[in-house]
Amino acid sequence: MARFTYEGRDSKAIRRGTIVADNKRDAAIKLKNQGIRVVNLSEQPETVLTKDIMIGKPVKREQLIMFLRQFSTLLQAGVTIVDAVRILSLQVEQPAFKKILISIQEDLRKGTSLSDALAKHPKAFEPFVLHMINAGELSGTVDESLDRLADHFEKSYRTRQKVVSALAYPVVVGIVAVGVVIFLLSFVVPMFVDMFEGIGGELPWLTLFVLAASDWLQNYWYVLLLLVTAIVVGILMLRNNPQGKYVLDSFLLRMPIFGDIVKKSSLAMMTRTLSSMFSSSVPILQSLAMTERVIGNKVISKVIGESRQSMERGGSLTEPMMNHWAFPPLIPHMIAIGEQTGSLDSMLAKVADFYEKEVEAATERLKALIEPIMIVVLAAIVGTIVLAIMIPMFSMFEQIDSL
Structure with missing residues (x-):
């Protein structure tokens, strides 16, 4: 789309302005339809000020x-x-x-x-939307395809939000805990150093450890900053590399507690996508290829690709799934039943519903469990630092009382 500057007349007065169109001819037709007789029409050069700047996806x-x-x-x-x-x-x-x-x-x-x-x-x-609508156009059921797409994205979005919410809580609390510790070690503990030096005698090991940590943080804070930066950059580089992304996704699926939620969410996404495409009469090989591209987890995506290749060779759809650790027996068994009964789309929809409910229940349990654990961990860290400061002060008070 280009931007054009025009000058023309309508029934009332001279009109000047800009209009967006594919080309000069389309711009002239648009202005004519608006009742403007064009006198001068020229394409406006694209600059930083006139260019539409778009960050991220244009449609949420x-x-x-x-x-x-x-x-x-x-x-x-x-x-x-x-x-x-x-x-x-x-x-x-x-x-x-x-x-x-x-x-x-x-x-x-x-x-x-x-x-x-x-x-x-x-x-x-995305291509998934285009394939679904194209299938609806071929079958004359565009409205049904649009409805299936809305259902698909709505359920997938709701499941994704639950997973993000469950994983975000411990991350946020962890960041807060690290921030509190850094603040205490950088600003609070140094205020008591001179006091401890005046006490004399040997300080408790806990106090010595906290003082050493505070001293290191004040003198070598940039090492911590470089370490965090290196970790973030390393993760981003791995995500941009296909093999690195596979390793990260495999690690996520194998994580204790959280891995089970991520795996069930990915499987729900996979079965929901296949069910939606089968319901729109998209060919099975094309459906598998599209699902392979849509699924964000590379481990699940690779198995789907192997299943597609197996079918192309005349083999079984479920064999690669049965032999992979990320796929529970429920999925290949339900797919096999769906193939035998001719109801593969509805069978996959039931599997998707099952895993979406599992994700919802698991996230609720995780939130209920992790909240008190994170509070206790945060209290223990802060309490340890406070205790390290208070123990020498108690010794100092005892010396004053003895005098």
């Missing part, structure tokens, strides 16, 4: 869910696809998303299919 997950749900409702009510997109573009407040919907509306008016129009905006609509 909750906005996409709402869009898909409303789109489906409008189509079921008999509204045409073009009018439905126009109505939704008027309701959207986010400028980036509104601009995308206006562009889609223009493409639809030119005769472009919905899936092809959406495909021009890969940052907003």
Whole structure:
């Protein structure tokens, strides 16, 4: 999309301004439809000030869910696809998303299919959405595909939020604990050093340890900063490397307590995605390939790829899953039953429902368990530092009393 500066006249006065269009011809047609007779039209060069700056995804997950749900409702009510997109573009407040919907509306008016129009905006609509809508177009059930997509993203989003919430709590409390310890060692403990030196005699080992930690932190704080930076950079580098990402994801799945939640969440995502695609009559090999790309966990993704390759060779879909530690027996058994009964989509949906409920129950248990544990750990750390300061002071008070 380009930006054009125009000058023209309508029935009342001279009009000047800017308009966004694919090319100069489209810009002239837009202005004509607005009742403006163009006198001068020129493309505006793109600069830092005129360029649309977009950070992250232009469409948030909750906005996409709402869009898909409303789109489906409008189509079921008999509204045409073009009018439905126009109505939704008027309701959207986010400028980036509104601009995308206006562009889609223009493409639809030119005769472009919905899936092809959406495909021009890969940052907003991922390949999974395009495949589902394309399958709906081929079968004449676009409204049902949109509804399935909304259900899929809504359930996946809710499960993901529960996992993030469960994992975020101990991380936040841990950061607070480290911050409190650094504050005490850097600012509070040094205030008592001169007092301890005046007491004389031998200090308790706990006090000596805390004083040594405080002295090290004041003199070599940059080492701690470099260490944290190195860890963060190392993790980011591993995530950007396919083999490193596989190692990190494998570690996450094997973690005590948290690993079980992450694994169940990934399996729920996998089965939900496959169920949605099978329900839309997407071919099984294409569904497996798309699910392999959608799943964020590389360990699960690799097994799905092996299952796809097994089917391409004429083998079994479930064999790679049965022989892998990340897949519980429930999944290959349910898939085998679904294949035998011809109800693979509904069977996978039941498995997804099961694991989503398991994730919800596990996160609730984790929150109830980890809150008192983190409070006790934080109290023990702070209490140890306070105790290390107080023990010599008690000795000093005893010496004063003896005098």
